[in-house]
Amino acid sequence: xxxxxxxxxxxxxxxxxxxxxSAAFGTFGELLQGRLPEDxxxxxxxxxxxxxxxxxxxxxxxxxxxxxxxxxxxxxxxxTSMILEDEGLTAGGLLRIDSTLPExxxxxxxxxxxxxxxxxxxxxxxxxxxxxxxxxxLARIEPTDGVLYPxxxxxxxxxxxxxxxxxxxxxMAVVGVDEGGEVDTVAFNSIPKPFTAADQRExxxxxxxxxxxxxxxxxxxxxxxxxxxxWMNQDLRPKRFLEPMSAIREAAGGLGVVVGHSGTxxxxxxxxxxxxxxxxxxxxxxxxxxxxGNVAIYRTLSFD
Numbered sequence: 162x163x164x165x166x167x168x169x170x171x172x173x174x175x176x177x178x179x180x181x182x183s184a185a186f187g188t189f190g191e192l193l194q195g196r197l198p199e200d201x202x203x204x205x206x207x208x209x210x211x212x213x214x215x216x217x218x219x220x221x222x223x224x225x226x227x228x229x230x231x232x233x234x235x236x237x238x239x240x241t242s243m244i245l246e247d248e249g250l251t252a253g254g255l256l257r258i259d260s261t262l263p264e265x266x267x268x269x270x271x272x273x274x275x276x277x278x279x280x281x282x283x284x285x286x287x288x289x290x291x292x293x294x295x296x297x298x299l300a301r302i303e304p305t306d307g308v309l310y311p312x313x314x315x316x317x318x319x320x321x322x323x324x325x326x327x328x329x330x331x332x333m334a335v336v337g338v339d340e341g342g343e344v345d346t347v348a349f350n351s352i353p354k355p356f357t358a359a360d361q362r363e364x365x366x367x368x369x370x371x372x373x374x375x376x377x378x379x380x381x382x383x384x385x386x387x388x389x390x391x392w393m394n395q396d397l398r399p400k401r402f403l404e405p406m407s408a409i410r411e412a413a414g415g416l417g418v419v420v421g422h423s424g425t426x427x428x429x430x431x432x433x434x435x436x437x438x439x440x441x442x443x444x445x446x447x448x449x450x451x452x453x454g455n456v457a458i459y460r461t462l463s464f465d
Contacts, residue, residue, distance in 0.1 A: 178222060181284025184215045185276035185308050187262040188269040189335045189428055189459050190421035192313070192383065193371050193390040195364035196356045203319045203354075204364075206327065206371050207269075207307045208387075208419060209462040210335065214260040214273035216281035224253030234258050236271060236302055237278040243298055244282045256281075265343025267424015269306040275299055276309050296321045311464045313375055315368060327375040329464040330383065334438075335419060336445045337428035338453035340402055344424050355396060363393070384417025384430050391420040391427075402427045402453060409448045413441050428459070 186209050194205040218241065227245070229238040234256075241256050256278060262270035276295060283290030292309045299305045300321040307316030307323060315324040356364075367386050374382035388410075391403060400406075406418050406427045416430040429445050432438065442458070449456045 183280030198361040216277035267421015388417040
């Protein structure tokens with residue numbers, strides 16, 4: 162028998178059943194994450210990848226409860242209840258989430274689940290679900306990546322607020338390894354961060370560089386910014402594979418290294434528009450396999 166988590170539905174009732182489906186992409190860590198020298202300075206720059214969470218919500222007008230499958234997706238369950246309550250509906254339903262994003266690794270799996278859920282529930286109810294409304298819900302649940310937006314964005318993840326839309330880049334490959342374990346996003350974001358004033362000024366410079374690099378589609382500079390951010394993050398959540406992955410990147414002529422700053426992943430970022438791209442990808446994947454024993458290859462999303 163399938164296990165379900167459930168919540169009692171709020172007051173008010175729709176007259177007919179309906180189904181809504183939607184999806185949201187994840188990220189491979191972040192191109193950049195840190196703190197700026199200003200109020201609400203915690204920020205990140207997204208690296209969207211072609212892996213997804215897909216949510217399907219079946220509204221059941223005569224059911225007293227909301228169920229979610231898998232049962233541990235309780236944040237998505239809570240979000241569904243919040244939306245139905247705001248719509249003044251007494252109804253139950255079944256929320257199904259299918260995801261290709263590993264959990265607790267810094268790949269925005271939870272953010273993708275929640276964004277897909279909000280859109281699916283909105284589709285079932287026939288009610289608009291713009292980014293501003295979704296952000297208002299997510300701010301009540303957890304820190305969030307900027308996966309609502311079809312672009313590379315600078316995002317204030319703790320306050321759940323868009324800072325800037327940076328643009329799009331040609332699709333790249335990330336050859337990633339997982340150092341193991343899981344990181345709880347809420348717990349990680351609640352601990353004090355040892356960023357000095359000098360660190361915050363450097364993050365501001367890196368954000369300026371990233372903004373210009375994306376606008377110019379300068380992949381080499383994007384890789385340099387990602388690498389700088391990965392090394393700065395060693396004081397906060399060190400990655401034991403960062404140094405050997407940096408050596409693999411250098412040997413292969415990769416663009417840079419990229420990490421899940423609040424996760425367990427480390428990757429080599431590769432340009433795919435060169436004649437030797439396939440051979441370089443295979444070489445890096447083999448070196449990563451020998452290093453870590455687990456390799457996953459991701460393609461970044463281009464929104465052109």
